[in-house]
Each structure stands twice: as C-alpha cells, then as structure tokens.
Amino acid sequence: MSLFIQQVLNGVMLGSVYSLVALGLTLEYGILHIPNFAHGALYMVGAYLAFLLATYLGFNFWLAMILSMIALGLIGVLVERLVFRPLMLESPLSSFIAAIGLIFIFVDGALNIFGPDFKRFPPTHIQVFHVLGITITFQRIIIVVVTIALIVLLHLFIKKTTMGATIEATAQDREGAQLVGINVKRVRMIVFALGTALAAAAAALISPIHLVHPGMGGPVILKAFVIIILGGMGSIPGAIIGGFIMGLVESLSGGYISTAYNEVFAFAVLVTVLAVRPTGLFGAK
C-alpha cells in the first residue's frame, strides 16, 4: 500500500512538471498552430538559466526561477519574431522544420558551451518528511504547490484580463479576432512569452531533483506533445489533466512493471484514447 501511495505521489510530482510544459505547448500549438518542437529545447535552456543564476550568481531558488522565467519569456518572444512570424501564413509543417532547426541550434549550442556532463543544482529545500511510511521531500511539495499556483494565475489571466480575452478570441477565430481590431501579432508575442515562461518554471522546479543536461528536453517534449493530443488540441484543462495522467501512468508502470518500457505504457495510453476518441479527451468533435 505504501508503495502505491509513494508512486502516486511521485506521479503527481512528475505530472505537475508535465502539465506546465504541456500548458506552454498547448498555448503555442493549440492556439497559435505552431508545432513548436523546440519547446523542449527551450525548457532545457530555462533549466540552464536557472542553474547559472543559482550557482554562479548565488541567487536563491525562487529568484533564480523567476528571473529564468522572464529571460526565457524574452527568448521566446525573440524566437517567435525571428523564426515563426515569417512562417505565419505557411503550412504548419514549415514551422515544424524551423523548430527542428532551433533544436539543433539550442541543444548543440548548449553541448558546446556547457559540455555533455550532468550539472547538479545547489541543494535547496532538502527537508524530508516521513508520514505513514511514505517519504516525501520538500522540493516535491514545492513543485506541486507552485504548479497549482501557476495554473490558477494563468486561468485568472486568461479569464479576467482584457489581454487574456484577446488570447481566447484569437484561439477561437483568428480572422474574426483581427476583424474586431485585436492585434494578432501582439497576441502571438504574449502567448509565446507565456508558453516559454511556463517551460522555464517547469525546468527550474524539476532541476533540483533531476539533473541539468543538454538532452533533458527531448523526452519531455515528446510527452508534452502526447499530453496535448491526449487532452485535445488547445484545451487548457486537457493539458493539465493529460499531464497528470501521463505522470501517474509513468510512475505506476515504472514502480510495478518495468522502467524500460516506461514510454511504451505512456504512449500506449494515447493510442488507446485516440482509438476510442480520435480528437482527444477534451477536443472538439
């Protein structure tokens, strides 16, 4: 029983990180229709930014996380402006290839600057709690709490502010939004900044537990794509719930069956869902 609860807790922790990355991706892909495969590479850049801020400049965890969110948001805006905006009117496949180009630039760039070795985050929040035979570290609690806070903030931003309303309008109908005078280019910029900032938050949260290395974005971006398809394209609740499903499937199958086939189980869930509902859990028919 305690193994089960332990694995569920791990799954919730992993699911939080996946949710944040998938939320950013669903903003970029579901709303802007940019299949941004470089989202995982940007997540990796976010982790390095937080790592550098925390080790070389000695900032504490929270400051490093917030600064890396801001910095990566700016990088996201730059990427959108320089790479994806010229491809705005092209087929999404063109953006896909451009995103693959970005992966090469970021991942190989990081490999050349920082080397292939794994970087360890300075230890923070290392308190450990033992409750009913279950071990849980403080960092894991922080991950879940911060994720929930960010999700609530994002929800409030989209539902309660004018800027959020323009994003929703653009998501529903780009031309309609343009007709009523919404600056779609600005919306794209904001959405990209938000998406990449969420990726940086996820990266900063997980890097004290997992290590920081140039290839860390690869498996995460695959799962994020699976999650947003699982939840339904462009659906924010879909991305959140999909993220937690993915995290739970991964940790439970890893705990009870085998970690070697980890990805097979996670992706088999998607294949099963798509076989039953070809537009995902929350997708429009």
Added chain:
Amino acid sequence: MMETAGKLFSPKSLMVLILIIAAFTIPFFVTSRFLLHIMILCCIWAMAATSMNLIMGYTGQVNLAHGAFFGIGAYSAGLLILKLGIPFWPALLLACAITVVLGFLIGLLALRTKGSYFAIGTMCFNVIVTVIIDSWEGLTEGARGLLGIPRPPPIPLPFGKEITFTSVAANYYLILVSLLLTILVIYRIVHSMMGRSFMAVRGNEELAESLGMNAMKAKLLSFLISTFFAAWAGVLYATYIGFLSPEISDYHVTFELLTFCLIGGLGTMVGPLIGAFILTIISELLHGIAVPRMVAYGFVLIIIMIFLRGGLMGGARLLWLRFGGKGGR
C-alpha cells in the same frame, strides 16, 4: 505538365535521361570509395524520402512513423538473415511483407485520426517501436545492435558468370536501381486514378467522401505503399552498412526524412530527391568547418524554410517563372 510528360523528346524527359545516364556512369569517374559511399547513402535516404512523399506530400497525411518502418524493415531483414539464415532476396521480400502487415495494423488504428492527432499518434508508434527494439534484447540484441549482416549474395548469370556485391560500386548499382524503381512506381501511381484519389483526399477529405470515394481505403493504400518502400530502403541500408542499432528506427530518422521532403519541396517528384542529396552532402561538408556542425545545420534549415517557400523546388519554380517562363514547352 501532363502533356510534356508523355512526349519522348521533351526537354524534361531528356533531362531525366541525362540524369539517369550520369547516375549510372558515376562509378566510372568517381574512384573515391568515400564519395561513392556518400552517393549510396544519398540514394537510400532519397528512396525513403520519396516513399514518405507519397503519404505526406500526395495524400496529405503527416505520417511521423516513417522512420520506424524504415527501422522495422532493416531489423526484419537483419534478423531473418542472421538468425534464421534466410538468403538475401527472400529476406528482402519477407522483411517488406512483415513491415507492410505491421503497417496495416498501425494504419488501421492511426488513420482514424486526422491532422495533428494523426501526426502525434504516429510519432508515438515510432517511439514505441524504438523502445521495443531497444529493450527486447532476446530478439534484437538491444543497444548492442545487430552485427555482421552480410552483403547480398552474388546473382548467377548464364555462361558461369555472376553479379557480385562485394565492391562499393556494385552496391551502388543495386541501390540506384532500387531508387529508380521506387521513383518509377510512385510516379506511375501519382499519375494514375489511384494517385488522383490520394490527392482528392489531400485536398478535402469530406468532399472526396461525399463524391463517393472511400477516403479511408485511399489513405490506407497510400500508407501501405509508402511503408513498403520505406522497408525496402531499410533492408538495403541493413545489408549495405552491415550493422544496425535501435537508433535507425528512431523518430529522429523520421524528422530527417521529413526535412528532406520539405526542404526539397513536398508533393513534387523531384523535391525529396533534391532534399536528400543536398542535405546529406551539406551535412558531410559541414564536418570541416569551425562552427559546431549541428548549430550551422540548424541555421541552414531555418533560413531555407523562411526564404525559400515551398522548398528548393518552390524556389526553382519561382526563378523559372521569372527568368525562363517560356522554356520547357
């Protein structure tokens, strides 16, 4: 385009003829084994990219499991030859058949979905296939890889002669002929009623169905044909290189093929060929420069994507329209 394709001595067919002759004579004046090796790789990738073009470019289904089918074909052949001792030619056919059967099962499930759902669904299949190849050590040797897959055995000819596949040039001819065959078959399909039905599905699936077409059947057929040629290319890769590791079925292979198609020009016969040849050669040339290779490659991809709409073929067509509009007719 259709009218000129039929004539024997139109500039287009003349150009094709010259290119084919040039391709066949290359081993006579290129003596460097390394250059010939690159040409062979170009041909294998061109074959896989051309087959991907059928489902993606002409049928409009973004199939991101193509690298997996390439890998399944390669591994099936490798295992059939090494573990069961089946000779090359039956193994080639069997490997293609195995891949097509698997493709049928996957296609039946995946083709129910559309657009991005299909793209990501097939990508999942690709990852699953790679993980299985990597983890099923009893069958595939896992990450150690399959070593020592032999080259094709000699083909006996009358009068006691035979065609052997020991030299690089002989392998080049085998792979070149396979590539030409692939191009020919896919060209014929694209210019037949079957190809028209594929393109109708690409244009508008609902409309095609309302005209009484079976869109699922068209998609599945296109999927299976492209799978077949992907597997064939995989088998040739396996026996030419002689070594397989799970990375050969990885989704990065799929992305590479996709890049070839898009850089060259998706939905054109020549595009995937140009993409495969140019990018394979560029990535070899970039070995020599000081900038990190993949960073430079990334910039090349982005710049081509932004400045050459519709890939190199799209760019060439624009130039043609601007400067040579009356030529070719």
